[in-house]
Amino acid sequence: MTDSAYELVELANGSWSVRSRETRETFHPVVGPEAEARSLYVEQLRLPERMAAATDGFVLWDVGLGSAANVLTVLRAGRAVASPLRVISFDHTLGPLRFGLKHSARLPYFEGYEPPVQQLLDQGKANFMNHRQPVQWEVMGGDFPARMAEFDRVLEPPAAILFDAYSPARNAAMWTLPLFRNLFRRLDLSIPCNLATYSRSTMLRVTLLLAGFWVGAGEATGGKEETTIAATDPGLIPKLLGAEWLTRVKRSTSAEPLLEATYQQSPLSDANRQRLELHPQFQRERTGIRD
Numbered sequence: 446m447t448d449s450a451y452e453l454v455e456l457a458n459g460s461w462s463v464r465s466r467e468t469r470e471t472f473h474p475v476v477g478p479e480a481e482a483r484s485l486y487v488e489q490l491r492l493p494e495r496m497a498a499a500t501d502g503f504v505l506w507d508v509g510l511g512s513a514a515n516v517l518t519v520l521r522a523g524r525a526v527a528s529p530l531r532v533i534s535f536d537h538t539l540g541p542l543r544f545g546l547k548h549s550a551r552l553p554y555f556e557g558y559e560p561p562v563q564q565l566l567d568q569g570k571a572n573f574m575n576h577r578q579p580v581q582w583e584v585m586g587g588d589f590p591a592r593m594a595e596f597d598r599v600l601e602p603p604a605a606i607l608f609d610a611y612s613p614a615r616n617a618a619m620w621t622l623p624l625f626r627n628l629f630r631r632l633d634l635s636i637p638c639n640l641a642t643y644s645r646s647t648m649l650r651v652t653l654l655l656a657g658f659w660v661g662a663g664e665a666t667g668g669k670e671e672t673t674i675a676a677t678d679p680g681l682i683p684k685l686l687g688a689e690w691l692t693r694v695k696r697s698t699s700a701e702p703l704l705e706a707t708y709q710q711s712p713l714s715d716a717n718r719q720r721l722e723l724h725p726q727f728q729r730e731r732t733g734i735r736d
Protein backbone atom coordinates (compact mmCIF):
# COMPACT_ATOMS: atom_id res chain seq x y z
CA MET A 446 0.00 0.00 0.00
CA THR A 447 1.71 3.22 -1.07
CA ASP A 448 1.30 6.98 -1.38
CA SER A 449 4.08 8.80 -3.16
CA ALA A 450 6.46 9.24 -0.25
CA TYR A 451 5.25 6.63 2.28
CA GLU A 452 4.03 3.06 2.29
CA LEU A 453 2.64 0.59 4.80
CA VAL A 454 4.65 -2.55 5.45
CA GLU A 455 3.44 -5.68 7.23
CA LEU A 456 5.81 -6.92 9.93
CA ALA A 457 6.53 -10.56 10.82
CA ASN A 458 4.15 -10.39 13.82
CA GLY A 459 1.26 -9.24 11.62
CA SER A 460 1.28 -5.59 12.69
CA TRP A 461 1.79 -2.76 10.19
CA SER A 462 4.23 0.13 10.17
CA VAL A 463 4.75 3.23 8.03
CA ARG A 464 7.87 3.31 5.86
CA SER A 465 9.49 6.30 4.19
CA ARG A 466 10.29 5.46 0.61
CA GLU A 467 12.82 8.26 0.38
CA THR A 468 14.98 7.16 3.33
CA ARG A 469 13.96 3.49 2.95
CA GLU A 470 13.39 3.35 6.73
CA THR A 471 10.49 1.68 8.50
CA PHE A 472 9.32 3.77 11.43
CA HIS A 473 8.90 0.89 13.93
CA PRO A 474 10.57 -2.00 12.15
CA VAL A 475 10.41 -5.15 14.31
CA VAL A 476 7.67 -5.32 16.93
CA GLY A 477 5.49 -2.58 15.40
CA PRO A 478 4.39 0.89 16.45
CA GLU A 479 2.53 0.38 19.73
CA ALA A 480 4.81 -2.29 21.20
CA GLU A 481 7.95 -0.28 20.42
CA ALA A 482 6.49 3.02 21.64
CA ARG A 483 5.32 1.38 24.86
CA SER A 484 8.58 -0.29 25.81
CA LEU A 485 10.99 2.34 24.49
CA TYR A 486 9.21 5.51 25.63
CA VAL A 487 6.17 4.97 27.88
CA GLU A 488 7.78 2.42 30.20
CA GLN A 489 11.42 3.50 30.17
CA LEU A 490 10.62 7.14 30.77
CA ARG A 491 8.02 6.09 33.40
CA LEU A 492 5.59 8.46 31.75
CA PRO A 493 2.25 7.53 33.37
CA GLU A 494 3.63 7.86 36.91
CA ARG A 495 5.71 10.95 36.13
CA MET A 496 2.75 12.63 34.39
CA ALA A 497 0.48 11.77 37.33
CA ALA A 498 2.97 13.25 39.81
CA ALA A 499 3.24 16.51 37.84
CA THR A 500 0.05 18.06 39.17
CA ASP A 501 0.89 21.46 37.64
CA GLY A 502 1.26 19.87 34.22
CA PHE A 503 3.80 17.91 32.24
CA VAL A 504 5.50 19.01 29.01
CA LEU A 505 6.49 16.34 26.50
CA TRP A 506 8.64 16.94 23.43
CA ASP A 507 8.01 14.51 20.59
CA VAL A 508 10.94 14.86 18.21
CA GLY A 509 10.04 13.30 14.86
CA LEU A 510 6.23 13.27 15.00
CA GLY A 511 6.08 11.03 11.90
CA SER A 512 2.79 9.17 11.95
CA ALA A 513 2.31 9.80 15.69
CA ALA A 514 2.62 6.24 17.01
CA ASN A 515 4.79 7.41 19.88
CA VAL A 516 2.56 10.29 21.00
CA LEU A 517 -0.68 8.37 20.63
CA THR A 518 0.74 5.44 22.61
CA VAL A 519 1.76 7.86 25.37
CA LEU A 520 -1.76 9.33 25.33
CA ARG A 521 -3.37 5.90 25.54
CA ALA A 522 -1.16 5.04 28.51
CA GLY A 523 -2.02 8.33 30.23
CA ARG A 524 -5.80 8.24 30.10
CA ALA A 525 -6.16 7.68 33.84
CA VAL A 526 -3.88 10.64 34.60
CA ALA A 527 -5.67 13.84 35.65
CA SER A 528 -2.73 16.28 35.43
CA PRO A 529 -2.61 18.41 32.29
CA LEU A 530 -0.29 17.35 29.48
CA ARG A 531 1.24 19.63 26.90
CA VAL A 532 2.79 17.90 23.87
CA ILE A 533 5.07 19.73 21.46
CA SER A 534 5.66 17.61 18.36
CA PHE A 535 8.44 18.53 15.96
CA ASP A 536 8.59 17.51 12.31
CA HIS A 537 9.40 19.21 9.05
CA THR A 538 6.58 17.40 7.30
CA LEU A 539 3.04 16.36 8.15
CA GLY A 540 3.11 13.86 5.27
CA PRO A 541 3.52 10.72 7.39
CA LEU A 542 0.75 11.82 9.79
CA ARG A 543 -1.63 12.46 6.91
CA PHE A 544 -0.65 9.09 5.40
CA GLY A 545 -1.06 7.27 8.73
CA LEU A 546 -4.50 8.74 9.42
CA LYS A 547 -5.65 7.79 5.93
CA HIS A 548 -4.55 4.19 6.58
CA SER A 549 -5.63 4.05 10.21
CA ALA A 550 -7.56 0.82 9.65
CA ARG A 551 -4.15 -0.90 9.61
CA LEU A 552 -2.70 1.25 12.41
CA PRO A 553 -4.91 0.58 15.43
CA TYR A 554 -3.04 3.05 17.64
CA PHE A 555 -5.07 5.82 15.94
CA GLU A 556 -8.36 4.40 17.24
CA GLY A 557 -10.31 7.05 19.16
CA TYR A 558 -7.72 9.76 18.41
CA GLU A 559 -8.80 10.53 14.83
CA PRO A 560 -10.53 13.86 15.74
CA PRO A 561 -7.50 15.46 17.54
CA VAL A 562 -5.14 14.16 14.84
CA GLN A 563 -7.34 15.70 12.14
CA GLN A 564 -7.44 18.96 14.11
CA LEU A 565 -3.65 18.92 14.44
CA LEU A 566 -3.35 18.42 10.69
CA ASP A 567 -5.82 21.26 9.97
CA GLN A 568 -4.81 23.81 12.61
CA GLY A 569 -1.37 22.81 13.88
CA LYS A 570 -2.79 22.30 17.36
CA ALA A 571 -5.48 20.40 19.20
CA ASN A 572 -6.88 20.86 22.71
CA PHE A 573 -8.93 17.92 23.98
CA MET A 574 -9.69 15.64 26.92
CA ASN A 575 -7.82 12.33 26.85
CA HIS A 576 -10.41 10.72 29.15
CA ARG A 577 -9.39 12.42 32.46
CA GLN A 578 -6.30 14.15 31.09
CA PRO A 579 -6.55 17.67 29.58
CA VAL A 580 -4.19 17.76 26.59
CA GLN A 581 -2.77 20.65 24.55
CA TRP A 582 -0.99 19.24 21.51
CA GLU A 583 0.91 21.48 19.13
CA VAL A 584 3.11 20.82 16.13
CA MET A 585 6.26 22.83 15.38
CA GLY A 586 7.14 22.60 11.73
CA GLY A 587 10.46 23.38 10.11
CA ASP A 588 13.89 21.95 10.49
CA PHE A 589 14.43 20.73 14.07
CA PRO A 590 18.16 21.54 14.30
CA ALA A 591 17.43 25.06 13.00
CA ARG A 592 14.62 25.47 15.57
CA MET A 593 16.95 24.45 18.37
CA ALA A 594 19.48 27.04 17.20
CA GLU A 595 16.92 29.90 17.25
CA PHE A 596 17.57 31.24 20.71
CA ASP A 597 15.08 34.07 20.41
CA ARG A 598 12.28 31.51 20.20
CA VAL A 599 10.89 30.53 23.58
CA LEU A 600 9.74 26.95 23.87
CA GLU A 601 8.31 25.44 27.02
CA PRO A 602 11.03 23.20 28.48
CA PRO A 603 10.10 19.52 28.60
CA ALA A 604 10.05 16.94 31.38
CA ALA A 605 10.49 14.13 28.83
CA ILE A 606 11.65 13.81 25.24
CA LEU A 607 10.82 11.09 22.73
CA PHE A 608 13.71 11.26 20.27
CA ASP A 609 12.82 9.39 17.08
CA ALA A 610 14.64 10.62 13.99
CA TYR A 611 15.75 8.44 11.09
CA SER A 612 19.10 6.72 11.60
CA PRO A 613 22.31 8.78 11.75
CA ALA A 614 23.55 7.25 8.49
CA ARG A 615 20.48 8.65 6.65
CA ASN A 616 19.62 11.66 8.81
CA ALA A 617 22.95 12.88 10.25
CA ALA A 618 21.63 16.42 10.84
CA MET A 619 19.41 15.10 13.65
CA TRP A 620 22.27 13.51 15.60
CA THR A 621 25.02 16.15 15.78
CA LEU A 622 26.69 17.46 18.91
CA PRO A 623 25.73 21.09 18.13
CA LEU A 624 22.08 20.01 17.92
CA PHE A 625 22.12 18.19 21.27
CA ARG A 626 24.02 21.06 22.89
CA ASN A 627 21.36 23.49 21.70
CA LEU A 628 18.62 21.15 22.87
CA PHE A 629 20.25 20.76 26.30
CA ARG A 630 20.51 24.56 26.69
CA ARG A 631 16.75 24.78 26.26
CA LEU A 632 16.06 22.54 29.25
CA ASP A 633 15.17 23.98 32.61
CA LEU A 634 17.44 22.17 35.03
CA SER A 635 14.92 22.68 37.82
CA ILE A 636 12.54 20.37 35.88
CA PRO A 637 14.01 16.84 35.76
CA CYS A 638 13.91 15.66 32.17
CA ASN A 639 14.60 12.30 30.59
CA LEU A 640 15.02 11.36 26.93
CA ALA A 641 14.85 7.96 25.26
CA THR A 642 15.93 6.91 21.82
CA TYR A 643 16.28 3.62 19.98
CA SER A 644 20.00 3.94 19.17
CA ARG A 645 22.60 2.42 21.42
CA SER A 646 25.57 3.62 19.40
CA THR A 647 28.71 4.74 21.17
CA MET A 648 28.77 7.86 19.01
CA LEU A 649 25.30 8.89 20.18
CA ARG A 650 26.03 8.18 23.84
CA VAL A 651 29.25 10.22 23.70
CA THR A 652 27.30 13.02 22.00
CA LEU A 653 24.64 13.08 24.74
CA LEU A 654 27.28 13.08 27.50
CA LEU A 655 29.22 15.92 25.87
CA ALA A 656 25.98 17.87 25.44
CA GLY A 657 25.52 17.76 29.23
CA PHE A 658 23.22 14.78 29.86
CA TRP A 659 23.73 11.82 32.17
CA VAL A 660 23.45 8.69 30.02
CA GLY A 661 22.46 5.08 30.61
CA ALA A 662 21.76 1.85 28.83
CA GLY A 663 18.09 1.45 27.98
CA GLU A 664 16.11 -1.76 27.83
CA ALA A 665 16.00 -4.07 24.83
CA THR A 666 13.19 -3.22 22.45
CA GLY A 667 12.15 -3.72 18.87
CA GLY A 668 14.86 -6.30 18.15
CA LYS A 669 17.61 -4.13 19.66
CA GLU A 670 19.42 -5.64 22.60
CA GLU A 671 19.84 -2.21 24.18
CA THR A 672 18.60 1.36 23.69
CA THR A 673 19.64 4.65 25.33
CA ILE A 674 18.23 6.85 28.08
CA ALA A 675 19.63 10.28 28.86
CA ALA A 676 18.54 12.65 31.62
CA THR A 677 19.34 15.87 33.43
CA ASP A 678 19.02 13.96 36.71
CA PRO A 679 20.90 10.66 37.19
CA GLY A 680 18.07 9.43 39.42
CA LEU A 681 15.97 9.02 36.25
CA ILE A 682 18.42 6.49 34.78
CA PRO A 683 18.32 2.93 36.13
CA LYS A 684 21.57 1.75 34.47
CA LEU A 685 24.12 4.56 34.17
CA LEU A 686 27.04 3.90 31.86
CA GLY A 687 30.17 3.37 33.93
CA ALA A 688 33.94 2.96 33.79
CA GLU A 689 33.76 -0.25 31.76
CA TRP A 690 31.81 1.51 29.02
CA LEU A 691 34.29 4.40 29.06
CA THR A 692 37.16 1.95 28.54
CA ARG A 693 35.38 0.49 25.52
CA VAL A 694 34.77 3.96 24.10
CA LYS A 695 38.48 4.59 24.00
CA ARG A 696 38.95 1.51 21.79
CA SER A 697 35.95 2.21 19.56
CA THR A 698 36.48 3.15 15.92
CA SER A 699 33.17 5.02 15.92
CA ALA A 700 32.90 7.27 18.96
CA GLU A 701 33.61 10.83 17.84
CA PRO A 702 30.43 12.96 17.74
CA LEU A 703 29.21 14.37 14.44
CA LEU A 704 29.89 18.10 14.26
CA GLU A 705 27.96 18.63 11.06
CA ALA A 706 25.28 16.94 9.00
CA THR A 707 27.56 14.44 7.31
CA TYR A 708 27.74 10.92 8.64
CA GLN A 709 31.26 9.74 9.35
CA GLN A 710 32.81 7.38 11.83
CA SER A 711 36.05 7.98 13.68
CA PRO A 712 37.69 7.20 17.02
CA LEU A 713 37.28 9.64 19.89
CA SER A 714 39.63 12.64 19.75
CA ASP A 715 41.97 13.27 22.69
CA ALA A 716 40.16 16.51 23.54
CA ASN A 717 36.77 14.77 23.73
CA ARG A 718 38.25 11.84 25.69
CA GLN A 719 39.43 14.33 28.30
CA ARG A 720 36.04 16.06 28.35
CA LEU A 721 34.30 12.72 28.85
CA GLU A 722 36.61 11.71 31.68
CA LEU A 723 35.73 14.95 33.46
CA HIS A 724 31.96 14.34 33.13
CA PRO A 725 30.44 14.05 36.64
CA GLN A 726 29.04 10.64 35.68
CA PHE A 727 32.56 9.17 35.60
CA GLN A 728 34.04 11.39 38.30
CA ARG A 729 31.35 10.19 40.63
CA GLU A 730 32.19 6.57 39.95
CA ARG A 731 35.83 7.24 40.64
CA THR A 732 35.00 8.75 44.03
CA GLY A 733 32.62 5.90 44.81
CA ILE A 734 29.51 8.08 45.03
CA ARG A 735 26.29 6.21 44.31
CA ASP A 736 22.64 7.26 44.46
Ligand SMILES: C[S@@+](CC[C@H](N)C(=O)[O-])C[C@H]1O[C@@H](n2cnc3c(N)ncnc32)[C@H](O)[C@@H]1O
Nearest residue numbers: 509510511512513514515536537588589609611
Ligand atom coordinates in the same frame (compact mmCIF):
# COMPACT_ATOMS: atom_id res chain seq x y z
C1 LIG B 1 11.29 7.56 12.28
S1 LIG B 1 10.27 8.87 11.80
C2 LIG B 1 9.35 9.20 13.28
C3 LIG B 1 8.28 8.20 13.61
C4 LIG B 1 7.31 8.73 14.62
N1 LIG B 1 7.92 9.09 15.88
C5 LIG B 1 6.12 7.85 14.84
O1 LIG B 1 5.86 7.46 16.00
O2 LIG B 1 5.43 7.53 13.87
C6 LIG B 1 11.35 10.24 11.76
C7 LIG B 1 10.68 11.58 11.57
O3 LIG B 1 11.67 12.60 11.72
C8 LIG B 1 11.36 13.66 10.84
N2 LIG B 1 12.57 14.44 10.57
C9 LIG B 1 13.70 14.01 9.95
N3 LIG B 1 14.59 15.02 9.83
C10 LIG B 1 14.01 16.11 10.39
C11 LIG B 1 14.43 17.47 10.56
N4 LIG B 1 15.62 17.89 10.13
N5 LIG B 1 13.59 18.33 11.18
C12 LIG B 1 12.38 17.91 11.62
N6 LIG B 1 11.92 16.65 11.47
C13 LIG B 1 12.73 15.75 10.87
C14 LIG B 1 10.86 12.92 9.60
O4 LIG B 1 10.07 13.79 8.78
C15 LIG B 1 10.10 11.75 10.18
O5 LIG B 1 8.71 11.99 10.26
